[in-house]
Amino acid sequence: MTTTTPSPPPKLRFEHVHKEFSVRAAGRGRGARTAFTALDDFTLDVPAGEFLTVVGPSGCGKSTLLDLLGGLTRPTSGRILLDGEPITGPGLDRGVVFQQYALLPWRTARANVEFGLQAKGVGRKERAALADEHLELVGLAGFADRYPHELSGGMKQRVAIARSLAFDPEVLLMDEPFAALDAQTRESLQDELLRIWRATGKTIVFITHGIDEAVYLGQRVAIMTPRPGRLQTVRTIDLDRSGDDVRSTARFGRLRHEIWSALHADATSTAASAATSAATSDAGDPTPAADVSPRELEASRA
Numbered sequence: 001m002t003t004t005t006p007s008p009p010p011k012l013r014f015e016h017v018h019k020e021f022s023v024r025a026a027g028r029g030r031g032a033r034t035a036f037t038a039l040d041d042f043t044l045d046v047p048a049g050e051f052l053t054v055v056g057p058s059g060c061g062k063s064t065l066l067d068l069l070g071g072l073t074r075p076t077s078g079r080i081l082l083d084g085e086p087i088t089g090p091g092l093d094r095g096v097v098f099q100q101y102a103l104l105p106w107r108t109a110r111a112n113v114e115f116g117l118q119a120k121g122v123g124r125k126e127r128a129a130l131a132d133e134h135l136e137l138v139g140l141a142g143f144a145d146r147y148p149h150e151l152s153g154g155m156k157q158r159v160a161i162a163r164s165l166a167f168d169p170e171v172l173l174m175d176e177p178f179a180a181l182d183a184q185t186r187e188s189l190q191d192e193l194l195r196i197w198r199a200t201g202k203t204i205v206f207i208t209h210g211i212d213e214a215v216y217l218g219q220r221v222a223i224m225t226p227r228p229g230r231l232q233t234v235r236t237i238d239l240d241r242s243g244d245d246v247r248s249t250a251r252f253g254r255l256r257h258e259i260w261s262a263l264h265a266d267a268t269s270t271a272a273s274a275a276t277s278a279a280t281s282d283a284g285d286p287t288p289a290a291d292v293s294p295r296e297l298e299a300s301r302a
């Protein structure tokens, strides 16, 4: 008799997630409101230990997706499951790292990392030890007693990552965490993050505007459509990361171009339909351009 081993449940499951916001209805009288769809029928499984990156044009609902994951807001319909349980609010099973480091300026690096541990009820001694261990993990051993204003942008973001990891969340949620950093610091933090991910085996959902960043970090890249945000496609990144300069390889270039093309196809069709509706109607919201810079456009054509 043959027995089949059931596949493990996903760490995260998005089931037909739909999110609407109530917004003012232009031209329909004072106080009139209308529903604005930010996310539409988003369905995706994220296996335990996966590094998933999410790209999409500006305004497509990436941050909304992360807010839903963080439990800061609830889906209008559909649900998000973490280990099979619906997310209904914030919790220490999820660590969040934002673009702005959100460190407490009056606390040292160590005391910032201890913050989440305090909330979890960890005792003083253990807190300090865990904080030091995680500061070391992000390469900041020796900086524990510095205050945020005494640290560079990259170091502050390292502290924010250490703080999120210290309370041992199931999932790490990152909303453009390196966007405010210079290119060199960004690249070194990307490498640090990959190292930390390999060392900890955490499930990571990482939102980014950068196609390069999405390809470099992600095991899979989820590509979203322009407003309302839907999942257009999920691309597996089968990249050999063992070499020195992975970003210069032909494989990296091809993957990058595929994702750029998918985003660009959406932007073109949205622009065309926006032009058509602008010609037939004087109402409506301006359509955001795809979040691909002219430099990226040039690079992927090259």
Ligand SMILES: Nc1ncnc2c1ncn2[C@@H]1O[C@H](COP(=O)(O)OP(=O)(O)OP(=O)(O)O)[C@@H](O)[C@H]1O
Pocket: 021, 022, 023, 036, 037, 038, 056, 057, 058, 059, 060, 061, 062, 063, 064, 065, 209, 227
């Ligand atoms: N609280 C809110 N009320 C009304 N509309 C909202 C609210 N939050 C977000 N939106 C709208 O939902 C859409 C998605 O916003 P979101 O911030 O998730 O996009 P994004 O993809 O993260 O954008 P960006 O890449 O520019 O940061 C946008 O059109 C935005 O205006």
